[in-house]
Each structure stands twice: as C-alpha cells, then as structure tokens.
Amino acid sequence: MFGYRVPSPDEAMLISGGRRGLGGAPFRVVTGHGKFVLPIFRKTRFLSLAMSEAEVVEKCVTRQGISLTVRAVIAFKVGNDTESIVNAGQRFLSDQDQMSVLTGRIFAGHLRSIIGSMTVEEIVTERQKLAAEVLDTSKAEMAKIGLIVDSLQIQSIDDGATGYIDAMSAPHKAAIQRQAQIAQAQATQASTQAEQEAQRNQAEYARQTAVVQAQYKAEIDRAQAAAAQAGPLAQAHAEQEVLMARTELAERAAELRQQQLVAEVVKPAEADAERIRVMAIAEAERMKIQAEAAASYDRVALDRMLIDQLPQIVKEAASGLAGANVNVLNGADGLGEIAAGLVGQGLTILDSVRRNLGTPDGETKQPGGDIQRYLGAASSPVDGGNAAKRSGDDGPVDIR
Template identity: 85%
Template structure:
C-alpha cells in the first residue's frame, strides 16, 4: 500500500519528521507492526535488534605483574524497550557496525581493570568469576548506549613465553600423568589377570575334557575287556562248579566208605573183643570164688557163694557190653542176638552151678572139693 511501511521482526522502524506521537524522542519508534509514512513529510530508517558479536583480544597485567593475553567474545544487542532503541538509534543508526567496535573497547577496558586486581591462579581457575565481574561493571555503561549484553565468554588466557601457567600446571600435570600411568598400569594388570584367568579357565576346561575322555575311554575298554572275558569266565566258573561238585561227591563217597569200613570191620572187632573181655572177667571171678571155697573146704558155702555172686557176674558182663561202642548191623535183630547170647551164657553158668550143687550133696566133702577144683570154664 502506498506510504505504509512495516519493519522486520528483528528491526525497529524509526520515523522522523513531524511532532505527532514522538514525545521527547527525536523520532517515532515502531516495532512489531506497520505504519503509514508520508513520503514527502516523513523519513523512515531501520535499526537492527538482532544479536551482535564483539571480540576482545587484550594484553593485561595481573596483580602479580605477569602479562597475559586474554581473548573473549561478547554477545550483545539493542534493548527491546523504547528508551534503549532511542539511545542506540541516536548513536549507531548511521553506522550500526560501530556497536561491535565500541562494545569491544568498553569490555577491553573493564577486562584490564578487573584482571589487574586478580592473580594468575584466580584468573585461570575462576574464569566464570572474571566474566561475571566484567559484565557487572559494564552493565551500566552499556545501558547508556542502549545495548544489553547476553553473555561474555573467556576463550583463552595466554602468558606468552613466561611459562608461568605451564609451571603452575606442572604439578597438576604430573599428578594427572601419574594417575594416568597408575590407571594404565592397573588396566594392564587387570588385562593380564583377565588373560591369565582366561588361560587358566581354558586349561581347566581342557583338563576336565581330557579327564572325561580318559574316563570314557577307560569305561569303553573295561566294557570291551569284560565282554571279551565273559565267555572264558563263564566256562571257568562252570568248570569250577563241576570240580567242586566232583570234590564234594568224592568226599561224600570217602565218608560213606569210611562209615562202611567202621561198620563192617571195626565195630564187629570191638564187639568181639568186648565179649571176650566180659567172659574173661566172669571166668576170673568164677575161679576166684572156687579158690575161696577150696580154701575154706566148705562146698555148700562155695555153691551158695557162687549162686549169690552169679547176678553180679551177669551184671558186670552186661555193664561191659554197655560201655562198648558196638555197631549193630542187623538193627533190632542183631541187638536181640547179643542180649540172647548174654542170657544164654548166664543160664549155662547157673546150670553148671546147679549140677555141682547136686553132686556135692552126694559126694563126700573132699571129693566135692576136688571136683570143684577141676571144674572147667563155662562157655
């Protein structure tokens, strides 16, 4: 539209000419909207409100008298309020590049002043403190020319060839290097330990694998050997059982033969010997009685004594038979034969005694005694 002007978002439109709406300012400030401007009676100019940058590279002397070269960057702009725009427009509208030059000079002066009151150690270790103090001291001066500072960054501090900062940093560098070496050594040691542990694990795994393989191989070999020996072992066990059975059979046959020999030879011989012994004992007892009777010349007493002693003789014979180890081959029949023989012998002796008693009654005493002396043994 003819005569209508609109400033950019980062610009302030300054309209000079006329008196309406300007107040105490030499021009009217328009931001954020447009305005009608008479091309004949009014003049329009634009002031940037964008962010600007100024660099400072200044040689400064510290409180210790050490020269430092300080490099800094300042970010600034024209204030958004009408007063700041008017102040900046009156000073920089015709040459807006001068804002960066003037700002750099202002900050250079304040930077030299503040560094002169600080030591190198403070400047190096407390850069933010330095920047804050420079901003605080320059704020009022920058406001007078309509500028505000957003930030101040100290880029570098250089002591030239004096080596002060390097000497100051040497202990820290040595400590850092020492810590770095320690850390490197620890890392190397940890790496070596890890490698050794890995090697040990691998060796242990290999050992366990070898042991398992050896055990498996041994088990297979044992199984194969047992399988190969199963047949011969079974045959040997069978043969051993046969030999054992044959040995037991032979032992049983020998025991049976021994029992047969005892029954057929030893026991009959022992029984015969015991019978002869019993008869000998009876004969001796009979002769003893006859001798006693002859000595007394009393036949009647002899006969009566013999009769009285006959049960004792038979008892002694039976006692001798009871003590003998006699094996009766014919069972009850054999036992009956032995008992019958003893009884028969007793009866024979008793009959002989009776005959002698009858003869003694008819014969004279002397003849009877003589016959008693000549009485033979009883079978």
C-alpha cells in the first residue's frame, strides 16, 4: 500500500522527520510491524539486526616476553532493544560494514591487553578463560556502540619460530610415546602368550584325544573278550543256579520233616506231660481241701460239746459253794459279782480244755475225759472256814 512500510524480521526501520524518537533520538525505531510513512515529509532507512562476524589476527606478547600470533573470531550483532538500535544507527547506518572493522579493532586491543598478563602455559591450556576475560572487558565498550557479542573463539595460537609451544609439549609427547611403546610391548607380550597358550592347548587336546582313543580301544578289546567268554560263563552260571535250586529244595524238605516230627512226637509228649502235671496238682489240692474240712469238722464238734457241757460246769462250780458261809457286803451288786465270777471260772475251764486237746505226738484227746477232770476239780467241797479265809474276812459283816 502506498506509504505503508514494513521492516524485515532481522531489520529495524528508522523513520526520520517529524517527532523525535526515544531519548531525543533524531528518528523513531520500528521493529516487528509496519507503519504509515508520509512521503516527502518522512524518510525511512533500515538497520540490519542480523549476526555479523569479525576475524582478528593479532601479534601479542605474553608476560614472559614471548611473542604469539593469536587468531580469534567474534560473532556479534546489533542489540534488540531500542537504545542499542539508536546507538548503532547513529554510528553505522550510513556504512554498516564498519561494524565488523570496528569490532575487530576493539577486540584486538583487549586481546593484547589480556594476553600480556598471562603466560604461554596459561594461554595454551586455558583458552576458555582467555576468551571469557576478553568478553568481560569489552562488554561495556561494545554496549556503548549498540553491539552485543554472542561468542568469542580463539582459533589458533602460534609462537612462530621460537618453538616454545613445541618444547612445552615435548614432555607430554615423550610420555605419550613411552606409553605407546609400553602398550605396544604389552600387546606383543600378550600376543606371544596367547600364541603359546594356543599351542599348549593344541598339545593338550592332542594328548586328551590320544588318551580317549586308547580308552576306546581298551573297551573294545574288553568287549570282544567278554563276548568270546560269554558262552562258557553262561553255561557255568546255569549249572550254578541248578545246584542252588537243588540245595534250596533239600533245605525246605529238611525243614518240612522237622516240622512233622515236632507235630507228631514232641507236641503229643508235651501235652501228656502237661495233663499229668495238672492232674497231680488237682489231686493234691483235693487232698488238702479234704484235710482242712476234716480238721474244721473236729473243731466244730469239740466246740459244740464244750458249749453243751458249760451249764454243767457252772452248776458243779456253784454246788461247791453250797453251805458256805458267804456274806454279801454290797447287796445286789455283790450277788452279781459272785455270779460273774462263777461264769468266768467256767469260761477259764473251757479255754484250758481247748488248749489241752492236742497231745505231743499229734493225736487228739478225747474231749470227754478232760471235761470230766475239770468238772471234778470244780466240784470239790468248799467249807465255810476256807471260803472265809480265801475271801480274807474273819466273819460275817453286817451291811448298814
């Protein structure tokens, strides 16, 4: 459309004429969108925001006084903010190629300054540190002209004909060569050992093969010999089995005959002996029972006879007291005591008869004779004077 201008994505459109821009700039900055520009009254210019590159090849002197040629590459661009665009536009809008030249010169100066404070060893081994220090020292200066640095790369460091860097690397080269030689020797040794081990393994395999073959041959020979002897051995085994079967049959016949003898002779004899023993025990038991029964019958008869004669014994004992002068001192109790004494005397006579029933030669006495003897002793007359003397009294005592 007529009068409408749009900048590219990597450009900034600078419109001069009319109002001033930010911070009193003589132009206004437009990025990322279009804008109407009045013809004749306004003028439009474009500033590139794309990445640019500057190469620096500078001869520098280190802190040790050694001259080095350093090659570096700087990647830079105009800042995206309005202030950076204004600063860069005022300096490089008419000749934008001057940005690379000026940037190279600025970095060459800072590179000489930083390298002058470092040793060759530090520069060679710490290139990243060198680049970081150069960027830090140049950042403020680059910002003043509206530029920002994206990266700084140290491409090469050359000491010319001095050979310092080569001499510095000589120990490392020697160590690397020594390690390489050691590694080569170890590899050769390992290869030799592997080859010898392979030869030993082959010899061992050959020996094992020969041993196995000999074992196989021995087994074949044994099998052939066994096959040749199989016929006679089988015949001998068959005859041996026949003999064993006959022996076993004879043993079984002997055992059967022994069992028959036991059943026909030994068992009947044992049964007869047991029967005789049982009959003898039964006969002895019968005789013992009969003897005990007879003895028990005689004692029962004797006891019954004594019991039948007991009243007669008491009567005879009482008749001995007839006519005796007996004074009763304690009334009815005294009479009871006299009666109890008579009965006790009769019982004593009964016990004496029982104890004297047996004779020394084991014969039993006739109970009648002993009873008559005791009855005669009990019925002897007792006079009054003797009775009084036995009682310990001098005469009758009156009971008051």
